[in-house]
Amino acid sequence: xxxxxxxxxxxxxxxxxxxxxxxxxxxxxxxxxxxxxxxxxxxxxxxxxxxxxxxxxxxxxxxxxxxxxxxxxxxxxxxxxxxxxxxxxxxxxxxxxxxxxxxxxxxxxxxxxxxxxxxxxxxxxxxxxxxxxxxxxxxxxxxxxxxxxxxxxxxxxxxxxxxxxxxxxxxxxxxxxxxxxxxxxxxxxxxxxxxxxxxxxxxxxxxxxx
Amino acid sequence: xxxxxxxxxxxxxxxxxxxxxxxxxxxxxxxxxxxxxxxxxxxxxxxxxxxxxxxxxxxxxxxxxxxxxxxxxxxxxxxxxxxxxxxxxxxxxxxxxxxxxxxxxxxxxxxxxxxxxxxxxxxxxxxxxxxxxxxxxxxxxxxxxxxxxxxxxxxxxxxxxxxxxxxxxxxxxxxxxxxxxxxxxxxxxxxxxxxxxxxxxxxxxxxxxxxxxxxxxxxxxxxxxxxxxxxxxxxxxxxxxxxxxxxxxxxxxxxxxxxxxxxxxxxxxxxxxxxxxxxxxxxxxxxxxxxxxxxxxxxxxxxxxxxxxxxxxxxxxxxxxxxxxxxxxxxxxxxxxxxxxxxxxxxxxxxxxxxxxxxxxxxxxxxxxxxxxxxxxxxxxxxxxxxxxxxxxxxxxxxxxxxxxxxxxxxxxxxxxxxxxxxxxxxxxxxxx
Amino acid sequence: xxxxxxxxxxxxxxxxxxxxxxxxxxxxxxxxxxxxxxxxxxxxxxxxxxxxxxxxxxxxxxxxxxxxxxxxxxxxxxxxxxxxxxxxxxxxxxxxxxxxxxxxxxxxxxxxxxxxxxxxxxxxxxxxxxxxxxxxxxxxxxxxxxxxxxxxxxxxxxxxxxxxxxxxxxxxxxxxxxxxxxxxxxxxxxxxxxxxxxxxxxxxxxxxxxxxxxxxxxxxxxxxxxxxxxxxxxxxxxxxxxxxxxxxxxxxxxxxxxxxxxxxxxxxxxxxxxxx
Numbered sequence: 001x002x003x004x005x006x007x008x009x010x011x012x013x014x015x016x017x018x019x020x021x022x023x024x025x026x027x028x029x030x031x032x033x034x035x036x037x038x039x040x041x042x043x044x045x046x047x048x049x050x051x052x053x054x055x056x057x058x059x060x061x062x063x064x065x066x067x068x069x070x071x072x073x074x075x076x077x078x079x080x081x082x083x084x085x086x087x088x089x090x091x092x093x094x095x096x097x098x099x100x101x102x103x104x105x106x107x108x109x110x111x112x113x114x115x116x117x118x119x120x121x122x123x124x125x126x127x128x129x130x131x132x133x134x135x136x137x138x139x140x141x142x143x144x145x146x147x148x149x150x151x152x153x154x155x156x157x158x159x160x161x162x163x164x165x166x167x168x169x170x171x172x173x174x175x176x177x178x179x180x181x182x183x184x185x186x187x188x189x190x191x192x193x194x195x196x197x198x199x200x201x202x203x204x205x206x207x208x209x210x
Numbered sequence: 211x212x213x214x215x216x217x218x219x220x221x222x223x224x225x226x227x228x229x230x231x232x233x234x235x236x237x238x239x240x241x242x243x244x245x246x247x248x249x250x251x252x253x254x255x256x257x258x259x260x261x262x263x264x265x266x267x268x269x270x271x272x273x274x275x276x277x278x279x280x281x282x283x284x285x286x287x288x289x290x291x292x293x294x295x296x297x298x299x300x301x302x303x304x305x306x307x308x309x310x311x312x313x314x315x316x317x318x319x320x321x322x323x324x325x326x327x328x329x330x331x332x333x334x335x336x337x338x339x340x341x342x343x344x345x346x347x348x349x350x351x352x353x354x355x356x357x358x359x360x361x362x363x364x365x366x367x368x369x370x371x372x373x374x375x376x377x378x379x380x381x382x383x384x385x386x387x388x389x390x391x392x393x394x395x396x397x398x399x400x401x402x403x404x405x406x407x408x409x410x411x412x413x414x415x416x417x418x419x420x421x422x423x424x425x426x427x428x429x430x431x432x433x434x435x436x437x438x439x440x441x442x443x444x445x446x447x448x449x450x451x452x453x454x455x456x457x458x459x460x461x462x463x464x465x466x467x468x469x470x471x472x473x474x475x476x477x478x479x480x481x482x483x484x485x486x487x488x489x490x491x492x493x494x495x496x497x498x499x500x501x502x503x504x505x506x507x508x509x510x511x512x513x514x515x516x517x518x519x520x521x522x523x524x525x526x527x528x529x530x531x532x533x534x535x536x537x538x539x540x541x542x543x544x545x546x547x548x549x550x551x552x553x554x555x556x557x558x559x560x561x562x563x564x565x566x567x568x569x570x571x572x573x574x575x576x577x578x579x580x581x582x583x584x585x586x587x588x589x590x591x592x593x594x595x596x597x598x599x600x601x602x603x604x605x606x607x608x609x610x611x612x613x614x615x616x617x618x619x620x621x622x623x624x625x626x627x628x629x630x631x632x633x634x635x636x637x638x639x640x641x642x643x
Numbered sequence: 644x645x646x647x648x649x650x651x652x653x654x655x656x657x658x659x660x661x662x663x664x665x666x667x668x669x670x671x672x673x674x675x676x677x678x679x680x681x682x683x684x685x686x687x688x689x690x691x692x693x694x695x696x697x698x699x700x701x702x703x704x705x706x707x708x709x710x711x712x713x714x715x716x717x718x719x720x721x722x723x724x725x726x727x728x729x730x731x732x733x734x735x736x737x738x739x740x741x742x743x744x745x746x747x748x749x750x751x752x753x754x755x756x757x758x759x760x761x762x763x764x765x766x767x768x769x770x771x772x773x774x775x776x777x778x779x780x781x782x783x784x785x786x787x788x789x790x791x792x793x794x795x796x797x798x799x800x801x802x803x804x805x806x807x808x809x810x811x812x813x814x815x816x817x818x819x820x821x822x823x824x825x826x827x828x829x830x831x832x833x834x835x836x837x838x839x840x841x842x843x844x845x846x847x848x849x850x851x852x853x854x855x856x857x858x859x860x861x862x863x864x865x866x867x868x869x870x871x872x873x874x875x876x877x878x879x880x881x882x883x884x885x886x887x888x889x890x891x892x893x894x895x896x897x898x899x900x901x902x903x904x905x906x907x908x909x910x911x912x913x914x915x916x917x918x919x
Contacts, residue, residue, distance in 0.1 A: 022655045050896060051893065170254045182757065406861050468776050
């Protein structure tokens with residue numbers, strides 16, 4: 001169970017980091033009115049947002065195998081990132097559109113380079129959006145079951161939900177251990193929810209209304 | 211203020227670095243090495259695992275540097291999904307457990323098994339019953355671990371004694387016995403058919419008894435027609451249901467059989483809520499588990515599913531064993547481990563758990579009375595039929611399992627069963643299966 | 644920022660999305676026209692689609708999806724709306740209840756399935772018989788309502804918070820009852836949010852998987868399209884038909900989104916032309 005927990009932490013942490021990073025970059029780019037094909041990209045990501053995982057699930061196994069990452073934590077991190085990116089991009093794009101253009105101008109005048117501008121100005125300003133995206137992505141990836149079930153064969157690489165099912169089947173009547181396992185999945189999300197319930201609820205609303 | 215934030219950031223960076231150093235190896239894309247053998251199997255009970263762990267420990271002592279990593283799956287998951295998916299992984303097992311029949315054939319076809327003969331110690335094969343060693347074109351891929359009997363009726367001896375009941379010899383007697391149990395306020399059989407194979411395997415044995423191995427086997431072949439007369443024996447399923455063999459108010463409600471898992475049913479029997487339970491020979495390992503934890507409050511007996519009048523006493527059974535993946539980097543060690551596992555020392559340990567070894571000396575070391583009984587049954591049975599999920603193509607077996615589930619819940623009447631089965635087969639053919 | 648900088652910013656996300664979502668989605672579509680039996684993969688045209696049209700298992704699964712959709716409209720959306728209206732006032736106690744009602748939404752469906760599965764287990768659990776053939780689908784819908792009603796409540800609360808105070812004030816002055824205020828004023832103003840809720844509920848009903856898989860994956864009466872397709876692929880090694888089912892599922896999801904958005908636009912246009 002401990003190993004599953006650590007796997008889940010890595011998968012969730014890295015997916016969320018990648019989603020925020022790539023999502024904010026792309027969202028910022030798409031917030032510019034003159035970005036080429038802007039409407040098309042936004043529509044594409046909207047479709048990506050509503051696309052069920054089953055649409056791309058089946059060939060992913062083969063693809064991950066070809067990339068040589070099948071049966072490693074990357075086999076989850078990469079698809080999870082892709083799956084959660086569309087919402088992040090749309091949210092960030094909407095957020096940055098409302099950002100005053102002076103900010104960038106001022107930065108340019110100060111001679112701030114792109115990378116610095118991004119990390120020291122843009123992300124801090126976008127903090128509410130970042131919190132929202134981190135909250136939704138973490139919840140989604142921490143609890144994801146279907147892909148984790150199909151893409152991970154090696155028991156050492158299983159994440160909590162899949163590991164939990166395997167454990168339940170093997171130790172059906174070991175109730176104390178089962179209860180411990182169930183809490184290991186649920187307590188972190190409940191705890192995070194107890195602390196960040198405002199951000200999470202804001203995230204749900206933002207994600208829903210977008 | 212600024213310093214505090216800086217401190218916090220350094221703290222965060224430090225934490226992530228520490229986490230990476232401690233657990234970051236999980237993110238590495240490992241390559242299989244010659245000193246790390248992955249062994250996939252389905253031995254989940256504590257008693258079985260203790261034996262395996264001992265064998266692994268002995269092997270690792272004798273082969274310094276070589277590690278055996280066990281990949282343990284639930285047998286239903288392995289049987290339906292894992293057996294094939296494990297070869298998609300980057301970390302394919304080096305050696306793996308299997309049921310002989312369709313699945314082993316499939317593995318051979320795909321090149322997932324290698325010829326073991328070059329690596330076997332001289333004289334090793336002579337330790338086994340000749341019929342258990344099946345060579346193909348001079349090559350041997352499969353080493354037998356055990357013969358699993360798929361359906362046995364396990365019963366509460368104490369309860370039978372109290373009610374002056376005896377092991378039935380015929381189907382009529384058995385049904386009468388079930389009715390008597392029920393009259394005495396005891397659930398005759400705790401069965402959970404949620405996942406369809408438990409009662410499906412039982413039904414396959416009924417067909418085996420009435421039809422014999424060839425006729426019943428033909429039913430599962432693609433494109434073969436279904437003769438309605440052949441299915442008459444499935445009437446027993448319906449009779450048993452109508453008799454109330456599977457339900458008793460207060461224990462299991464009517465119709466519960468369809469929603470109950472096999473493991474839950476097993477637990478119900480072991481906790482004394484029912485008088486009998488139908489399950490394969492591997493159940494003895496669970497019985498030993500319960501005994502060693504001192505959870506078993508009664509003594510257990512077993513008898514084979516009794517045949518109908520004038521029928522042969524067929525058994526449903528399958529040989530289990532091990533194969534070695536040709537991609538392994540250390541075939542010699544893999545085979546040596548299997549030789550150790552199949553040696554008298556460990557096979558005699560397994561025999562205490564109902565494992566019916568294919569070794570010639572199995573009779574000598576099988577001492578548990580229940581396991582002995584099973585060996586006798588195997589030795590005397592005139593007909594052995596395979597359980598559908600290991601003997602035939604999975605989708606063909608699934609059709610039969612689903613049909614039996616429907617018969618049991620009353621969704622399908624027996625007169626329409628042949629028609630249903632034929633139609634489902636036609637459907638499979640239409641989607642190219 | 645330069646145009647080149649913008650594109651550089653955009654590329655990583657596009658690449659990940661392209662490789663792990665768009666490419667495999669297209670591949671699914673292609674795979675649905677090929678047989679994957681054995682080593683060779685011959686082109687079979689629309690064979691699997693024609694098969695799906697007459698496949699009783701697919702029909703049953705799709706029917707279950709639709710039944711599940713109707714039940715979740717009741718247990719998730721309607722229940723969520725009721726909760727939102729009930730907890731609309733900003734009091735400490737209500738706030739606590741909102742947090743409590745939403746909390747199951749952060750739980751893994753696997754956990755929810757395992758816990759309820761245990762409660763409903765015959766012979767052991769406290770409420771046996773809930774997963775019997777006649778009721779299993781309803782039971783699963785109720786569980787899913789328990790888990791998600793709070794989620795919809797939150798969305799509706801956000802909508803209710805946007806109802807202008809002066810409109811409510813005016814209604815109160817006119818002596819409208821609470822019920823009248825709800826039906827005549829709040830509900831029409833919630834329209835936007837209701838569309839969103841419907842969108843999520845409809846797509847969710849087709850995307851559902853975890854709960855069904857954990858509770859009753861092998862029973863026909865709880866088979867849904869997503870469990871059917873997973874079984875087809877991993878059990879029967881029939882990637883062709885599995886892909887076909889995936890394509891159909893995708894079309895159903897996209898279609899329901901299109902219909903809801905279309906309805907919304909139509910409604911709006913109708914309103915603009917209306918007597919007001």
